[in-house]
Amino acid sequence: MSSLEQMYQQVILDHAKHPHGRGLVDHGPGDLLQGESHQVNTTCGDEVTLRVAVAPGAAGIGGTVESVTWEGQGCSISQASTSVMTELVTGASLTEAARLDALFHDLMSSRGRGLGDDDEDVLGDATAFTGVSQYPARIKCALLGWAALKDSLVRSGALVSTDGLR
Amino acid sequence: MTTTATVRPGDPARPGDPTAVGHGAELSAAELAAVRADFPLLGRTVRGGRPLVYLDSAATSQKPQVVLDTEVDFYEQRNAAVHRGAHQLAEEATIAFEDARASLAAFVGADPGEIVWTPGATSAINLVAYAMSNATLGRGGVEARRFALGAGDEIVVTEAEHHANLVPWQELCARTGATLRWIPVGDDGRLDLSDLDSIVTERTRVLAFGHVSNVTGAVAPVARLVAAARRVGALTVLDACQSVPHLPVDLHALGVDFAAFSGHKMLGPTGVGALYGRRELLEAMPPVTTGGSMVEVVTMEATTYAPPPQRFEAGTQMVAQAVGLGVAADYLGELGMGAVAAHEVLLAEELLRIGEIPGVRVIGPSNVGVGPGGLPDRLAVVSFVVDGVHAHDVGQVLDDRGIAVRVGHHCAQPLHRRFGIAATARASASVYTTTDEVGAFREALAGVRAFFSVN
Numbered sequence: 001m002s003s004l005e006q007m008y009q010q011v012i013l014d015h016a017k018h019p020h021g022r023g024l025v026d027h028g029p030g031d032l033l034q035g036e037s038h039q040v041n042t043t044c045g046d047e048v049t050l051r052v053a054v055a056p057g058a059a060g061i062g063g064t065v066e067s068v069t070w071e072g073q074g075c076s077i078s079q080a081s082t083s084v085m086t087e088l089v090t091g092a093s094l095t096e097a098a099r100l101d102a103l104f105h106d107l108m109s110s111r112g113r114g115l116g117d118d119d120e121d122v123l124g125d126a127t128a129f130t131g132v133s134q135y136p137a138r139i140k141c142a143l144l145g146w147a148a149l150k151d152s153l154v155r156s157g158a159l160v161s162t163d164g165l166r
Numbered sequence: 167m168t169t170t171a172t173v174r175p176g177d178p179a180r181p182g183d184p185t186a187v188g189h190g191a192e193l194s195a196a197e198l199a200a201v202r203a204d205f206p207l208l209g210r211t212v213r214g215g216r217p218l219v220y221l222d223s224a225a226t227s228q229k230p231q232v233v234l235d236t237e238v239d240f241y242e243q244r245n246a247a248v249h250r251g252a253h254q255l256a257e258e259a260t261i262a263f264e265d266a267r268a269s270l271a272a273f274v275g276a277d278p279g280e281i282v283w284t285p286g287a288t289s290a291i292n293l294v295a296y297a298m299s300n301a302t303l304g305r306g307g308v309e310a311r312r313f314a315l316g317a318g319d320e321i322v323v324t325e326a327e328h329h330a331n332l333v334p335w336q337e338l339c340a341r342t343g344a345t346l347r348w349i350p351v352g353d354d355g356r357l358d359l360s361d362l363d364s365i366v367t368e369r370t371r372v373l374a375f376g377h378v379s380n381v382t383g384a385v386a387p388v389a390r391l392v393a394a395a396r397r398v399g400a401l402t403v404l405d406a407c408q409s410v411p412h413l414p415v416d417l418h419a420l421g422v423d424f425a426a427f428s429g430h431k432m433l434g435p436t437g438v439g440a441l442y443g444r445r446e447l448l449e450a451m452p453p454v455t456t457g458g459s460m461v462e463v464v465t466m467e468a469t470t471y472a473p474p475p476q477r478f479e480a481g482t483q484m485v486a487q488a489v490g491l492g493v494a495a496d497y498l499g500e501l502g503m504g505a506v507a508a509h510e511v512l513l514a515e516e517l518l519r520i521g522e523i524p525g526v527r528v529i530g531p532s533n534v535g536v537g538p539g540g541l542p543d544r545l546a547v548v549s550f551v552v553d554g555v556h557a558h559d560v561g562q563v564l565d566d567r568g569i570a571v572r573v574g575h576h577c578a579q580p581l582h583r584r585f586g587i588a589a590t591a592r593a594s595a596s597v598y599t600t601t602d603e604v605g606a607f608r609e610a611l612a613g614v615r616a617f618f619s620v621n
Binding site for chain 2: 002003004007008013043044045046047073074075076077135138141
């Protein structure tokens with residue numbers, strides 16, 4: 001497989017064509033903690049607006065990501081990555097979401113080497129982005145949605161700061 | 167210092183005649199091969215052994231060996247501080263530095279005293295904007311009052327500008343209370359001058375515009391814009407970054423008040439560019455960056471300033487780069503800018519054939535016509551979109567074939583917004599680009615939609 005084919009794996013192309021979570025949803029007033037974030041890739045003008053809704057945990061400790069919805073336009077890498085992330089973190093606890101975020105960042109820093117089998121199992125479809133990590137200019141594309149998730153979680157009040165989710 | 171190009175493919179029978187642009191005056195195959203041999207980087211391979219097809223010269227050009235050698239020679243043989251020191255090295259360095267200024271001035275139709283070295287074009291435009299700021303604050307005395315701005319004054323730019331010729335003017339307006347207005351761009355990617363008389367008015371103090379768009383390749387109607395500015399007594403500032411490396415440019419003949427251009431886009435080093443200013447304007451302009459080298463008499467209470475261009479060259483200058491840029495100008499001058507422009511007309515026409523590929527749309531003029539002075543009305547910088555495929559993805563597939571293009575908004579977000587697109591891919595040529603390379607680019611581009619299964 002060429003580097004180009006490693007980057008544009010079928011799973012990425014599929015997610016780019018049929019992204020999950022597209023279309024912003026407002027859950028209205030209620031118990032859910034909601035936050036929205038707008039992120040721009042300054043080098044190419046790609047953008048994403050992402051909304052997260054978190055069900056707070058018992059006694060206000062922790063919580064669960066109830067839904068992630070988003071609008072955006074950009075390259076296939078940024079669109080597919082946001083789509084894969086939506087699938088991964090929906091239904092996850094905040095702790096699990098933080099681990100996924102950390103693992104995906106590690107994957108993007110791996111320069112094409114990937115992670116260990118256990119970690120890749122956790123990341124699932126997101127391991128398809130291993131090829132992207134060989135192209136420094138494209139890593140930002142893959143991280144755009146994750147940056148929006150992190151920021152929207154902080155804005156929702158579910159996280160005190162971005163420290164909770166790297 | 168009179169280092170010259172090792173190869174001189176320019177035919178002395180047509181030395182840079184601006185009217186010679188068109189088919190028949192372009193570089194011969196042998197001349198082009200000789201030019202390419204001067205650029206060591208063009209010989210390298212990329213992405214697993216593919217020959218490099220460099221189509222990103224509008225971002226930065228490659229450098230001929232003679233420019234590289236000149237910088238090395240400067241450091242090896244004459245490195246010293248210029249305009250000070252009584253020793254032989256200082257003398258030789260100063261001569262090289264000032265000879266480079268003279269070379270560059272001659273290349274763009276200016277006097278050496280009208281050329282100020284700057285780190286680049288962005289710095290050059292900011293220099294004018296901040297000088298006007300300082301004049302507004304009363305610096306520079308009575309003579310500088312012509313540069314002072316206030317509420318009711320207007321600065322006019324165009325919707326096609328590179329951010330470097332837009333943001334400094336937005337900031338100047340914010341500092342002085344002046345208002346920013348702009349000339350719109352039409353659907354064809356050219357400036358829409360239908361309301362020019364209501365945009366450039368008695369309130370206009372500055373008209374700043376790009377000579378050639380770094381996105382659409384369109385050549386601006388300089389004479390008409392200069393006439394409109396003169397009619398109302400406004401200063402003209404020309405962003406000449408994309409014209410000076412590709413067209414015969416005579417700043418005196420164009421009649422602009424200021425012009426900015428960068429060295430690295432015209433086969434010269436990074437870190438050096440120039441501001442051109444008409445002599446009487448530079449003489450009246452207050453300094454911006456202050457310190458050593460730009461002064462006359464300094465006491466603890468006050469300072470008087472050196473005449474231009476030194477007044478605007480505070481601190482230690484980028485001497486080796488400036489000397490390299492002087493040689494780059496000589497190199498282009500020896501090729502003959504008429505021949506360079508004619509070669510690039512061919513390349514522009516070949517590039518524009520991408521419009522024949524299904525799903526590919528060119529942003530900007532779709533053909534090359536003849537503008538004022540017999541010069542082309544669009545140059546070999548072609549931005550485009552591919553239906554169903556984002557520009558980043560287009561660029562990635564081309565890169566895999568060894569073809570280097572730019573993707574993104576090319577520092578011209580308002581122009582992209584005007585066309586309702588966030589990003590384009592851009593192929594741009596220079597004197598060393600061949601039609602075979604453009605052919606390889608077209609062939610690779612034709613396969614992009616298939617790669618992403620878009621029909």
